Amino acid sequence: MKKHVPLALFVVIVMGLPVLLKNPYYIGALVFVGIYSLITISLSLVLGYAGQISLGHAAFYGIGAYTSGLLTTRWHVSPWFALACSMVITGILAYAIGKPVLKLRGHYLAMATLGLGEIVYIFFNSAVDLTAGPSGFGQIPRLAIGGLVFKDDIRFYYLVWFTVAVLLALVLNIINSRIGRALRSIHGSETAANAMGVNTASYKIQIFVFSAVISAVAGGYYAHFVTFISPTTFDANTSILLVTMVIVGGMSNVWGAVLGAALLGTLPEYLRRFGDYDILVYGAIMMVIMMFAPGGLVSLAGLVKQKFVGNLSREPAA
């Protein structure tokens, strides 16, 4: 049961952090990291495992947020039911979009997903009667279980990171299974995967829909946490940021996705002290990581391991 160790460690630390920190600001920042992590974990399945680039995931994030936000504020649907609805709606949309789009490859796929993201963004902006347009809308109710309302940061923190942990557990189960192997084989070579009996087209669409649905959950959480949403949160920049998180963290590893979300999600906080120069530092950090650790941050962890652990284990063989 060695493979459960990292996850258990992760859960322990996630549980313990608030006790150590107590400060709502840190907790609040970590809530956003958790929300991003939900998306990046699921996006890493699409990007790092199945090898399909999506520059439109902010759209699913946004559809989740808007569906949940609108249902609860306009039609006073229970937030949990609204969240479930947003998952279903996003899933259906993702299927309809993914079916034709995933036939494209490389830069064409990137453009198509980017374009779809833009279309959704334009819709949020322009369907003013429904979405309140660019100025957004607020007073979205908070999530609650029975009498327990997730109103302060700490409760929401536990909710989000509990979801992240559950997602991680599910995803770790999946990536170490026949389905995970099938996904990775698509990235390796679609031809060879096909020849091994993997229905690549079907897996691509399934994983795309799955990650869209998880992104919708993240969107719903965002809406109920911030209680205010506007289209700019779900624009192309966000899509690119999400992909960047996955790649910077290390796209062939779900832990990399969390790492990327944690780094790029909190980077603006670190960079506050640089004032206006934050944009330069941000760009420079990204460039340096990509130039010197093209495998992402987890590959650095791999290097460290090779240095310290690898030598030990190899010695007897030599």
Place this chain on the structure above:
Amino acid sequence: MLNVEGLTKEFGGVVAVNDLSFEVREKQIKSIIGPNGAGKTTLFNLLTGLLPPSRGRISFLDTNICGLRPHVIARMGVSRSFQNVEIFDNMSILENVMLGRHCRTSCGAVSIALRRRKAVKEEALIREEALRQIEAVGLDADPHSSPAALPFGKRRLVEFARALATSPRLLLLDEPASGLNMRETEQVAQLIRKIRDSGVTVMLVEHDMSVVMEISDDVLVMDYGTKIAEGKPREVQKNREVIARYLGRSNEYAKNPKP
């Protein structure tokens, strides 16, 4: 078990496979030989559904498999290896071989994600079978390590094990000995025989004639997409046409160059 009739593949005017007909009988080793560009790999791609044929019919176990998608054909029991060894460096050796079991297993995402007993059990079976195949092909590397570091010969064995893990009825091997040294080639030849003896029909494309002549039950010679000769290895070796294609003709001009 495999029946090919009038198979033709054209690529925008170029005929890569031209009206090819042949038969492969159960539990035999059939080799396809011929010079570069003869259309051998194209033939394999047609048989496995990676390319749609322009004309003709391929029937496998009395079912027409023309136009079926590759993963369906793989499920029916046709597996293959690739000329340049297409194994996945983003997975461990064991996982590569376990992927081969994919088409023989069925657990869905939900039961896997929730680690239902069915899924756990199936996974254990997959692992068992994969380890068995790794042993069967005689691969002595740590199955949990990455295949990226393996020498070429062992990579090929990983690919063999993966192909065998699909429990194929028909195994297509594209140049299994290319890039191997003498000793490795010998091992591969023995392995192919062993596979045949275990009841799997084998088709292979190969340039190393030693291997072909040694292990084949039947040889098909192709050039320019058409069949030149077919028969027992010894017959083929004697075939004048085949010898001419291989060793080439004499260049009349070279002996008396014009001024």
Place this chain on the structure above:
Amino acid sequence: MLRIQNLKSYYGRLQALRGISLHVGKGEIVTLIGANGAGKSTILNTVAGLVSQSEGKILLDGKDIRGLPAEKIVKRGVALVPEGRQLFAPMTVADNLALGAYLRHRNGSKAELEQDAEMVFGLFPVLKERRKQLAGTLSGGEQQMLAIGRALMSRPCLLLLDEPSMGLAPKMADEIFRTIVRLKQQGVTILLVEQNARMALEVAEQGYVIETGQVVVQGPSADLLRNHDVERAYLGKGYEKVWE
């Protein structure tokens, strides 16, 4: 002119050459023969600088050129006519030839280049007719001529030819071999890789038989033509028994 000593080269993990040594004298035609996948093309590619991982020595006029990038090796007077021609298909015949002389454009005079182009057209008159045609639209034989012509435009002292007869109709193959002989008469040293062993040995002085990345037989081509080991290399073990 060219001396290769214990050359080993790798494509990633795959060791393609396992210690090749050979020699090409000035003005000679030397041929490398052997079955597909034996490593003949790899030898040429390594000499031409396309294979990045290698060990051993490649001495050109006594200087080691191993490890230099391809573009520098061309500068030293080695031109490769690659397998499968590798022409610039969307460009005209004239453009392909002009690019062949890419390195000479800066210092070479225009007249000299024109003269060279005329020389190529002299070798292959059909190219002159098609000079405005796109290379991709030529027939296989014409493409091969153009590939040779392009290589000649760099005024090589050593010409590496990789399977020049591959995929050509017999008449065309004859034509190509006629040119090879003519080039030799003009003083070009040629290292020829051919699958068509007989034709190659008939035009060459020396021959090397390559099997699994090693030289298995070598000697004057006339001897090799009669050597059964050569046939074995092509047609497999047990061959001679059947053939006798």
Place this chain on the structure above:
Amino acid sequence: MHSFSITLQYIFTGIAVGSIYAMVALGFNIIYNCTGIINFAQGEFVMLGGMFMITLTTTWKLPSLVAFPIAVALVVLVGVGFERIAIHPLKSPSVLVLIMITIAGSILIKGVAMFAWGKEPCYLPHFSSETPINFLGATILPQNLWILGCLAAVVIVLAWFFNRTLVGKAMRACAHNRDAARLVGINVKQMVTLSFALSAAIGAVAGIVITPIILMDYQRGAMLALKGFGAAILGGLGSGPGAVVAGLLIGVLESLGAGYISSHYKDAIALVVLLGVLFIRPAGLLGSAEIQRLKKF
């Protein structure tokens, strides 16, 4: 206004806007052909072109004719510098990593521009008079003609460069077959640097001619890059004529969409058409499926 004049006006508008998209798309294609990557800093080249021109003409008071080539040269320096520092040293990087590096590069360039020129949009006078020209009831600004002229000039120069000069042919050779290019003595890495120089120059020209119309600020590049990328994809990556046709097409579609359907959804209309084309022709209007297959992530 007659409905004919109105339509004509929409088309004029579309062509004027589209020529910029076309120029940006051309810049994308040149680097793509040489390296297989999409340079997300392309929009920043456009922005820098406009900004340098503004500084040279307003702060340094240089005459436009002198400032123009200097501005272009400065952007070329930036492009080459970027390639040399961030891309040249890498050994066999993956396409995705290269793209990330260009994104990081665009953030950096944007940041430097923010410090250099501030956050307010900067202004550049029109090249010639601002008096609109009337044609069959529709109007066009002389500056629009300058833009069209520059597009034409860029197309002609590129056509001449790629078809008539040896270096241009060498670049095409690299794009078509790297190994064969090396075999005739072409230094591929130099060609990659050159491709950055060339597309920076085109970006700069585009930036300089549109600045009088649209003003320029440090964040302007992103939107132009997005539209230009759309045009490059619609035309078929790597295809020069495709970029021009698709750029103009997107411009006209946006304009007609805004005029006849809804200005709220004009960008969406253009994108829907783009996606529709991709679903039918996955390699774009004039792209070749062959090339697409070779160059994937």
Place this chain on the structure above:
Amino acid sequence: MKRILAAAAIMCLLVSGIAFAQAVAPEPIKIGAVFAVTGPASKLGEPERNTVKMIEAEVNAAGGIKGRPIEIIVEDDGGVEANTVNAVKKLITNDKVIAIVGPTTSGASLAVKPIAEENSVPLVSCAAAEKIVNPVAKWVFKTPQKDSDAAIRIFENMKSKGISKIAIITSSDGFGSTGREQLKKHSPALGIEIVADETYAPADTDMTAQLTKIKASEAQAVINWSVVPGQVIVAKNMRQLGMTIPLYQSHGFGNPKNIQACGEAGEGIIFPAGRLLIVDELGADSKQKAVLAKYKADYQAKYPNDQVSTFGGHAYDALWLVLNAIKAVGPDKAKIRDYIENTKGFVGTGGIFNFSAEDHCGLDKSAFEMQTVKGGKFVALSSVKEEVKAKK
């Protein structure tokens, strides 16, 4: 093993991510500020940041408030709402500020409205949207004039000219869309009919298509509601199309650079704005004259490369509201809030503020002065009319 390490690395990062706190110095009175110093709204956020930094220096040079220096902690949210939320939380819980000035944008202000409420920290927003103070939130105020007042002032001016059919063209960002909303809401009451309603994306380069459509309609005037560069491009495109109907712009037009950028196309544009731009024209009887002149002079002296703008003015008003409250009642959040809510007759750059429990904006439509561009300068529309009368 690799995974364990990766997991450990994540944890380290999370933990260290927490260490971005800054050292706490107990002495000064801390006031927070959140502005979009970078990102799409940076041209607004920068003068705001400059302004509060200028006031900080000025107050401290004068010995602070009751002997205590003030410290303004400025956070940049880049216009990203999630960052604003984090920044405000940081200011409240880490820096323990007693009041917050900003944010710059409406979306960000709305996103942090509940946070100010829950933490009981007075927040004076520098963003325009009326939703920020309507419905009234106990702890949230704002200083920019109301969009609705701007719309009403424009309509009143139109009515005086006999214009009844108009076209509106707005940018599809927060500023433009709230303007569009207000224009549509208030037009019927004033008898104005909107015959064309067009929008464009904030980064668009050409609006002739939309304007062509407007030209073909029977509109007698055009209202453009956006910030740069759209407002300049619209003016130029109208000139290109030979449209002679009057162009009205929103109060976002109040930046002298626009005049230069518009060139001839700028002449005659009418827009409502605060009096900062026409301070030199104001008569001595204007209550605002002294404040405006001082702000303009101070700002220009401190930032010679930057033009004074109304956006900085919003931050000026917001910060002084807070500082006045501190001067009066000391650094106590609840007392500051109460003091601001009861502030009457506060003369700011945006107008004369009269807050109440129902009105957390404090400005009415008199805060706007209809202005126009004449001879390459902003001038009050009323003075132009007087000249005309004088000529007659």
